[in-house]
Amino acid sequence: MQFKELDPILHSQLRLAVISLLISVKEAEFTFLKEKTNATSGNLSVQISKLKEAGYIDIIKKFNNNYPQTICKITPTGIEAFENYVKALQTYMNL
Amino acid sequence: MANIEHKMTEKESLELITSMINQAKEKVNESGTLYLLWGWLILFCCIVQFVGVEFFNDSNVYLVWLLTWVVLIVQVFYLWRKRKRIRVKTYMREVNAYVWVVFFISLMLLFFIESRFNAYKVFNPLLLMMYGMPTFLSGIILKFKPLVIGGICCWILSIIAVFTPIDYQVLLVGLSIISGWIIPGYILRSTSKATIPKSIRDEKLFV
Numbered sequence: 001m002q003f004k005e006l007d008p009i010l011h012s013q014l015r016l017a018v019i020s021l022l023i024s025v026k027e028a029e030f031t032f033l034k035e036k037t038n039a040t041s042g043n044l045s046v047q048i049s050k051l052k053e054a055g056y057i058d059i060i061k062k063f064n065n066n067y068p069q070t071i072c073k074i075t076p077t078g079i080e081a082f083e084n085y086v087k088a089l090q091t092y093m094n095l
Numbered sequence: 096m097a098n099i100e101h102k103m104t105e106k107e108s109l110e111l112i113t114s115m116i117n118q119a120k121e122k123v124n125e126s127g128t129l130y131l132l133w134g135w136l137i138l139f140c141c142i143v144q145f146v147g148v149e150f151f152n153d154s155n156v157y158l159v160w161l162l163t164w165v166v167l168i169v170q171v172f173y174l175w176r177k178r179k180r181i182r183v184k185t186y187m188r189e190v191n192a193y194v195w196v197v198f199f200i201s202l203m204l205l206f207f208i209e210s211r212f213n214a215y216k217v218f219n220p221l222l223l224m225m226y227g228m229p230t231f232l233s234g235i236i237l238k239f240k241p242l243v244i245g246g247i248c249c250w251i252l253s254i255i256a257v258f259t260p261i262d263y264q265v266l267l268v269g270l271s272i273i274s275g276w277i278i279p280g281y282i283l284r285s286t287s288k289a290t291i292p293k294s295i296r297d298e299k300l301f302v
Contacts, residue, residue, distance in 0.1 A: 013103060013111065020115035026189060028119075029182040036118045086112070092105045 009054045010085045014039050014047045019082050022057060022074040030070035048072060056081055119185070127283030129170075134276035136166055141269035148262055191236045198229040219264035223253035223271050230275040241282050245275035 010016050017037045022028060034044050051057045056078030060071040074082075103111070140159045147156025202225060209218045231246025233239070249271040256264045 011103065011108070016103075016108060016111055017115050020112045021119045024116050024119035024185070026184040026186050028184070032182040036115065085108075089105050089108055093109070 006088050007081055007085050009050065009056065010081060012047070014043060015051055016085075018044075018048060018051060018072070019056065019074065019078060022072060023079065023082055027060075027071050027073040030072065033072060051078070054081075119183070126287045127280040130276045130280030130283065132166070132170075134272050134280055136163060137272045138269050138277065141265050141272065145262075145265050145269075148265075187236055191233055194229045194232045194236065198225065201225060201228075216261065219261070219268060220253045220256040222268060223249050223256055226268075226271050226275055227253065230279075234279075239279070239283070241279035242275070245279050248274035 010019060014037060017039075018033055021033060021036055030041075030044070030048075033039075033048070034041060037044065039047075048057065048059060052059050054077075055075060058073045058075055060073070062069050062071070140162060143159040144156050147153045147159075202222075205218075205221060205225060209215065209221075227246045227249030229246075230242050230249060234242030234244075234246055252267045252271045252274075256267045259267060
């Protein structure tokens with residue numbers, strides 16, 4: 001019950017991991033996120049699509065010397081959602 | 096996909112956030128190559144200039160500085176080719192890169208202003224002051240003390256240069272390069288070799 005107010009988009013292991021990584025950097029490539037989270041490509045693509053649908057991240061797809069690149073970047077909405085999520089966690093833990 | 100995920104407790108959430116932020120946190124992982132390349136190049140130019148002017152009284156030796164343009168062009172070309180290997184952009188690296196861009200632009204302006212007013216007497220002290228700036232700032236940004244100390248050395252040498260005969264000032268420029276770029280470059284190199292695998296070192300080489 002106490003999880004009711006926690007943002008369901010963020011309260012998922014992989015999505016939270018991705019957002020936590022993106023909050024610390026300007027932008028990161030898909031392969032970087034994959035390596036740091038130890039996720040499979042399929043799972044990671046599904047989760048970053050969900051974050052994009054929620055407007056929390058931007059996904060830029062481009063080609064660099066015939067080499068496909070997917071770049072992810074957190075949006076202001078994403079930053080706000082992350083801050084609210086951390087605040088909610090802190091209240092639950094009475095920090 | 097969601098079925099493999101279990102419900103996290105608050106504690107697990109916080110632990111995950113902390114661990115990911117730590118993963119993304121940047122350590123001093125520059126390989127020092129650019130400091131060493133430019134350090135040795137400029138030191139070489141300083142020595143050639145000093146020997147040429149002092150012992151051979153030959154003003155053509157100033158042409159040795161054209162080498163810096165050659166290296167700059169090669170470096171820009173190399174960076175352009177390597178850019179796809181950078182998988183993550185951090186604010187720290189970006190700010191650090193801009194520090195050096197600002198340095199380069201200011202240096203060009205200094206050359207221009209100096210030649211316009213023929214202010215060759217103040218050139219070396221100002222140059223030393225300028226070397227100190229990006230060196231000190233990079234040291235602060237990368238949390239790497241040798242660069243901070245190197246930057247301070249450049250500024251001290253700038254004061255000494257004011258009281259030094261002009262022909263010998265180039266030796267102070269050489270000293271500033273040793274303390275500001277060459278020594279920190281070797282320290283960066285040895286720490287990065289000890290802690291970072293080669294593939295990552297190459298990737299992080301260029302900001």
